[in-house]
Amino acid sequence: MVLSYAPAPESRAVVDIDSSYGLFIDGEFTDAASGSAFKSVNPATEEVLADIAEAGPDDVDRAVAAARRAYDRVWSRMSGRDRGKYLYRIARIIQERARELAVLESIDNGKPIRESRDVDVPLVAAHFFYYAGWADKLPYAGFGVDPRPHGVAGQVIPWNFPLLMLAWKIAPALAAGNTVVLKPAETTPLTALLFAQICQQADLPPGVVNIVTGAGETGRLLVEHPGVDKVAFTGSTEVGKAIARAVAGTDKKVTLELGGKAANIVFDDAPLDQAVEGIVNGIFFNQGHVCCAGSRLLVQESVYDDVLARLKRRLGTLRVGDPLDKNTDIGAINSSEQLQRIRTLSDVGEAEGAERWSPACDLPDRGYWFPPTVFTGVTQAHRIAREEIFGPVLSVLTFRTPAEAVEKANNTPYGLSAGVWTDKGSRILWMSNQLKAGVVWANTFNKFDPTSPFGGYKESGYGREGGRHGLEAYLAH
Template sequence: MFEYAPAPESRDIVDIRPSYGLFINGEWVDSLGDARDKTINPASEEVLAEFAHANEADVDRAVAAARKAYDSVWGRLPGRERAKYLFRIARVVQERARELAVLESLDNGKPIRESRDVDLPLVAAHFFYYAGWADKLEHAGLGPAPRPLGVAAQVIPWNFPLLMLAWKIAPALACGNTVVLKPAETTPLTALAFAEICRQADLPPGVVNIVTGAGDTGQALVNHPDVDKVAFTGSTEVGRLIARSVAGSRKRVTLELGGKAANIVFEDAALDQAVEGVVNGIFFNQGHVCCAGSRLLVQESIEAELLAALKRRLSTLRMGDPLDKNTDIGAINSAAQLAKIRELSEAGEREGAERWSPSCPIPEKGFWFPPTLFTGVAQSHRIAREEIFGPVLSVLTFRTPAEAVEKANNTPYGLSAGVWTEKGSRILWMADRLRAGVVWANTFNRFDPASPFGGYKESGYGREGGRHGLEAYLDVRPM
């Protein structure tokens, strides 16, 4: 096996302030409260910056700024003019892509190769894509005169901080809404950098407002009476709370929640291609992916062959410094998430599954968990039912396509699935029966701004991305 010399990306290209305020009405302002939080580098536990913990009064100010901008400027602006701002934001993101990628890897723990080659190109692509829609909304098939909703409250998770921001802000602005966004408390830095991008693009004050904080800040934002739309990506537990809190109100809601996706490999699949897809499906971004293929369903006749190939491939993965361009597996985002991954993995062993991980050195500082797979997994095991949100794969077997469908659908979630086979007819047969919002064929974790994304059951409701993603931010009822 080749030995790789370290190839670290320079962190000198990012300028992280010691302390951040809130971005309200186009300006940096201090919080009206005294509470502060810290964000750390999960690979080293180094404190990166301190940021404001917004309270209800701060959220009031942000929503008021968004409402004023909607009523006086943004809601009245023609689509072709809104598009110019979105195009400008997309170009600035491209110009600052290297800096933003480093900042994302520092704050989140993901490998620089992923933030540089996946996250940032997709961020720019989403702004470019929705810029193109801004003056064509009446042609989206959603009615002859679609109108913006007003003020959108958006709460995003820590696994893809800047990409989730783009998924939410780009369609909202294209449709004529204004935004108050709360990033995750463990990964606020790229959202705060995006505030500067809004200023660099001369976005009118109040169109995008960013308030930082923890769950209480998000709760104040979601429950605010002057919010017209709520968009949330995160855990199913929090999604339930949000659904209850807005029930009976006039607020429109989009929820993109958890998943326990099945990656289904048939005996006629191209084995090496399938192994790469399985690895990408669960170990990309340390498994911190809502649609991660955390359950491998392999046809019984090829189980031994596929597992041997999969173990060989896992033995080549490199875990370590997220800023090293050779790194495949970065750091777990937080101590709390690491504890959850450990607890569920230990439960898998207690329940009788067999655990295997490749031999790899684990750094002394930071939050780390090696790529892990479990064999001998039963459908009743916690590791087969609960979302681990980490680099842990559960392996189950099946004999027939019908059995594969039954096992894949035996979950409270319904976000995604993958099918590996050379038969196109089987792919279509499976896709028609799998209760998942996204079904990938002979690939996994492929995203495109033109393609809708979302789930069924406890994976939430509504769609983000594509033409379908416009509907969540438009009032299409007859006037």
């Protein structure tokens, strides 16, 4: 029996999208010095949403200067208790405007409204609440009795979780007493610009948060600016390496949260229905646009056929389509460029001999779409098992023993996350110690909490975000 769902679209009326947006510098929206602009596009429909100002060298100079003034004159002199009040105020406004933020995120990014409403925006508010609580307790964080902020933080965030990555960066920076210049991704700037309005609504002192929009060149100008004391970046390993080279030999502090190719490991004693849900959540959540996605499924040979059959049956129930429909499980791919990369690497997987399968699903005529896809017959030499696809594509491998599972899981240049599915607590602990990954989930996947640190090893970057550990990057001690 196949259930059909009537459309249940979320109204766009809650969101007002302006035809154009300027840069947010020193508490005000302002035009780019050059007058350059680019377009933000709805990936589900390809409609142009707004013209966005493109920041150049003069604009980045102005933003960094505004952040420095705010740091020297106001923010670094303010008590932690008073800084915390601003963070609490921002958190409450985010909660009050949660529906507006969720709808705008889904329009600009392509992710299902169910995810932006139930996962992203609540976590954004939670991060601001959490770090608001730390603002007056920094001497007790374990980083010295007199921890001090670095000064001006230059932050560059990706397009997969635009608002959540903003919260991960801005909340701890402000709590620690730094001021911020943030560059959102060029394909998803709208919620960052709405956050700028929230800063105004919260009466945050001008210059404490500045937002400069643009593409890679704008990010490079920010990272390399001599007035920036701390650099935080989330994005591709390739760009992360370029940033590390650019800041080498300077006094800048750097944290990098980069790519991943996580192993999701299912043992024969795992609760298989629960594991299948975890597999689906691990790779198809947010269209697979997740750096810690469980894109490599390692299944013990004795349950391989059973797991694969259950997984295919479950994928047949996933609904692909309108991100604003509350029934949608998989939304639009964020951009035409990302869609092309997913297609290219999937074609390579087939050409190298892996077997490709997708459930029957109708894709919309307009927009950027890719069906949930599973590859079997995958070896560790396949590119689809080694390279980050960043899309709804799962590679399935097998193993016989726990030692083999560890060896295959660790056979990657990345080290961001992993998942273990088993009934044995002792095996979970043993596997967690063996796996070279910053986060290991046990009998779950993609669970986040503002109190818990997140970050990777090897080519997945260095530094931690979230939790008490997330303060360390923003404090000199």
